Amino acid sequence: MTRPARAIVFAYHDVGVRCLRAVLDAGLEVPLVVTHRDARDEAIWFGSVAEVAAEHGLRCVTPADPHVPELLEAARAFSPDFLFSFYYRHMLQSAWLTLPRRGAFNLHGSLLPAYRGRAPVNWAVIHGERETGATLHRMNEKPDNGAIVDQQAVPILGDDTAHEVFAKVVVAAELVLVRSLPKLLDGTAVETPQDLSLGGYFGGRRPEDGRIPPTASAAQIHNLVRALAPPYPCAFVDLGGQPVFIERTRHPAVHAPLPTPGPLRLEAEGSALWLVAADGHRLQVMAARDAEGQPFDAARLIHHFGPHGASVDAPHSHL
Incomplete structure (x- = not known):
């Protein structure tokens, strides 16, 4: 047999x-x-x-x-x-x-x-x-x-x-x-x-490769966030010397005309948290956390940095 x-x-x-x-x-x-x-x-x-x-x-x-x-x-x-x-x-x-x-x-x-x-x-x-x-x-x-x-x-x-x-x-x-x-x-x-x-x-990726580049467009940032969303280590920015991990973003339903490009920054609008990319387009941050795992939202941004938000600390990086 x-x-x-x-x-x-x-x-x-x-x-x-x-x-x-x-x-x-x-x-x-x-x-x-x-x-x-x-x-x-x-x-x-x-x-x-x-x-x-x-x-x-x-x-x-x-x-x-x-x-x-x-x-x-x-x-x-x-x-x-x-x-x-x-x-x-x-x-x-x-x-x-x-x-x-x-x-x-x-x-x-x-x-x-x-x-x-x-x-x-x-x-x-x-x-x-x-x-x-x-x-x-x-x-x-x-x-x-x-x-x-x-x-x-x-x-x-x-x-x-x-x-x-x-x-x-x-x-x-x-x-x-x-x-x-x-x-x-x-x-x-x-x-x-x-x-x-x-x-x-x-090649392989490391957690530190998740830093959002300062020159990235909103589309590139959205892709990076999706690629590194939980259970992966997450894309992140440094704000005031501390990392903020961006777990989920979305493009707004209505795209406003392209504003003047500027530095990568986080802004609050009511209860919404926004990430403004170098190309001037915005992404709504649907979920974010700090290094201790605590939620980071619009209220925390305003509490620590005021109503106008803050530019992120952005050392040189690349996608």
Whole structure:
């Protein structure tokens, strides 16, 4: 009797949870799951791959370095047909990529070749994209570089946060994988080489990268706020030497004629808090907080800075 196809799965986050479930649902044997320990300094708002592995009685390990010889030797003994990487955060070297008999495949959260690299959903929102998606591709030693097996697009609405877009990408990832697994298993999957000139590579983002640039337009600021809205660290400005984190903004329903451009500033109008961009357009600040997590609203702005608001402290930065 022919044994089921065997796959080693590297996975983390919600994409890892849903895609590991899809692999198991397709009948593949999974002798080893590799995931990450949750970082103590990171807000964990997503599902646990380790818990899914435990539910199914799968061997699950969390090495700091997946390339230790002992783990590679153990994996080699399983004689895997496939290796899958679903939002696993470490780059896998050739020792892993050449180990499975039928290839190693990664699920990436963009429409490759666009937004290769880190934080693809956040970068897509920062740049005001109107769609993104999920791509299954063959892995090689360059990040997000191999031939595409399949991809699925999802829309990005004008007020969508990165968190909301990521939820759509999770569904797209599951759709792509469920659609692709039968073809990978029976050898009929068609792989299309990427034209890398049609996209770029982006690096990871740090909390300090959320500083709102003083020269940004209102549209650029709105995109940055959406891209970094909770549960991410949030876009921010410094006001009187203290950070104010901007969690949500919206464009006014009626756009007034462009006023004279000026410095980035916060203003109060009745009970409404407004962020005035360098291009003179305004965004209503729907939610903001200080460094202690307390709400920052129009009343607090007036209390500390008077009825005319204040220009923000804005050291040089860039989107």
